[in-house]
Amino acid sequence: MLWTLVIPLKPLARAKSRLSGTAAGGLRPGLALAFAQDTVAAALACPAVRDVAVVTDDALAARELSALGARIVPDEPQGGLNAALAHGTAVVRTARPESPVAALNADLPALRTPELFRVLEAAAEFPRAFLADAAAIGTTLLAAGPGQELLPAFGPDSRARHAASGAVELALDAVDSVRQDVDTGADLRTALALGVGPHTAAVAAGLLTPGS
Numbered sequence: 285m286l287w288t289l290v291i292p293l294k295p296l297a298r299a300k301s302r303l304s305g306t307a308a309g310g311l312r313p314g315l316a317l318a319f320a321q322d323t324v325a326a327a328l329a330c331p332a333v334r335d336v337a338v339v340t341d342d343a344l345a346a347r348e349l350s351a352l353g354a355r356i357v358p359d360e361p362q363g364g365l366n367a368a369l370a371h372g373t374a375v376v377r378t379a380r381p382e383s384p385v386a387a388l389n390a391d392l393p394a395l396r397t398p399e400l401f402r403v404l405e406a407a408a409e410f411p412r413a414f415l416a417d418a419a420a421i422g423t424t425l426l427a428a429g430p431g432q433e434l435l436p437a438f439g440p441d442s443r444a445r446h447a448a449s450g451a452v453e454l455a456l457d458a459v460d461s462v463r464q465d466v467d468t469g470a471d472l473r474t475a476l477a478l479g480v481g482p483h484t485a486a487v488a489a490g491l492l493t494p495g496s
């Protein structure tokens with residue numbers, strides 16, 4: 285099955301606010317962009333991915349991510365994350381109404397293409413499926429097969445809300461890079477230990493000193 289990924293991205297000036305203690309104001313937008321660049325590059329390299337649509341109103345991110353090969357969908361609803369995902373899904377399905385679609389967070393800087401492949405292959409077995417985040421509270425990927433509504437319920441406790449919505453939780457080992465979203469400085473250190481992509485590695489160099 286070939287998936288269309290829908291990746292939401294907040295305007296960079298407001299993104300990753302919980303990293304403000306780790307990356308001071310001037311550096312945080314660049315870090316959020318680097319996370320998105322590494323996420324999009326790893327996703328576009330995946331043989332199970334037909335294309336990637338990024339839902340964002342950020343002009344710089346739109347330029348940089350379209351240069352990688354992503355389609356940009358303006359965040360027209362301006363109604364937060366789930367509205368952006370529902371909109372992005374509707375837009376990509378205008379051309380391909382039956383397309384399998386998966387929402388993927390833009391803050392997965394350690395994302396490894398083979399692990400994403402395994403997650404998407406597993407998701408293809410169910411009408412709707414999701415992957416819990418590394419903290420086991422949230423969600424990093426929500427998939428809807430051909431003709432299925434996405435019904436995104438991201439945000440606090442989204443693991444429980446996606447399960448309650450009828451999506452099947454994917455119980456997979458060894459897909460840590462797909463689960464490792466980065467919200468805090470501790471998450472960033474964990475992602476760096478897993479191994480981040482080149483954009484994040486370049487920005488993170490100098491941000492964190494060993495043991496900080």
Ligand SMILES: Nc1nc2c(ncn2[C@@H]2O[C@H](COP(=O)(O)OP(=O)(O)OP(=O)(O)O)[C@@H](O)[C@H]2O)c(=O)[nH]1
Binds near residue numbers: 292293294303365
């Ligand atoms: N297009 C769009 N994307 C959003 C919006 N809110 C959050 N996102 C994206 O949704 C994903 C998950 O959000 P979070 O992990 O909370 O990221 P964040 O909002 O940048 O982080 P905090 O500011 O620390 O809450 C990230 O890829 C965000 O960029 C929104 O209103 N519109």
Ligand SMILES: C=C(OP(=O)(O)O)C(=O)O
Binds near residue numbers: 417465
């Ligand atoms: C948006 C989510 O999480 P967080 O803001 O914790 O990354 C989520 O897990 O649904």
